[in-house]
Amino acid sequence: MAFRNHRFSRLELLIGKEGLSRYRNLHVMIVGAGGVGSFAAEAIARAAVGSVTLVDHDEVCVTNVNRQLHAFTDTVGKKKVQLLVERLQKINPLANYHAIAEHHHPDKNDFIFAEAERLAGKPVDAVIDCIDTLIPKVDLIVRCKEKNIPIWSSMGSASRLDPAQIKCADISETKVDKFAKQIRLKLREQGITEGVRVVYSTEEAIDPEQAVPGTEWHCICPTIEKEFGACQHKRVMLGTNSYIPPIFGMWLAGDLLKHYLEGIDLKNRDTFEKTPTYDEFKKVLNLGQPK
Structure with missing residues (x-):
């Protein structure tokens, strides 16, 4: 039968055999597995990317439930990267998924790359950079530039409500976003002024009286005493919602995936000779059958 019957057939119809092959040969590392990173990871996995490495030190907190794919009542206290690996394996068991339960920091040099x-x-x-702290984020960008590894970086997704103001551009083109400005200044000190794709918002950050650890904010993380990343180590806790961080993550993944289709003539791509019926798919893939 003249059709390629697999779980990514609909994707292959869109980008052709060559596009799908490019995705399957990629190794994408996603640093930060929270509200932005978890959705970026899922979009990458559902694009049939062959190797994905997830980097994050953190465990699920009950306050993550409003925006993170792996956050449920029964996953509180579990490692985010391990939960995501288990989730992505259900999407594409033929791909390679790996978890590094560490945070990136300049002191660790090239550890996560190695x-x-x-x-x-x-x-x-x-x-894909989804780190939300300045110094580790800048260090990761600098290392990628030094290694000539393309990087897509998330700017500030917290304290915003308007999805229409989310943009994707070179970091040199960012405006309004104060976090992006801080990053630009730090990168300029390293001689980097452009060449980093970012997702950012032109919406002025909503700045109500933020929760300050140690005052009205009471940490309910299951790992409150951890050395790095605990609530009490943060200056403020920023408000966020269910849709802005996921859009950031999806856009980061989308821009990356589009980049790796460059040079393919999609109007003359290799496509199916026949679109299979559901019954044909069901017979070949054992859909709905008990394991």
């Missing part, structure tokens, strides 16, 4: 390569058996091809 570990990702060791786990996947191949170097990192691209990075």
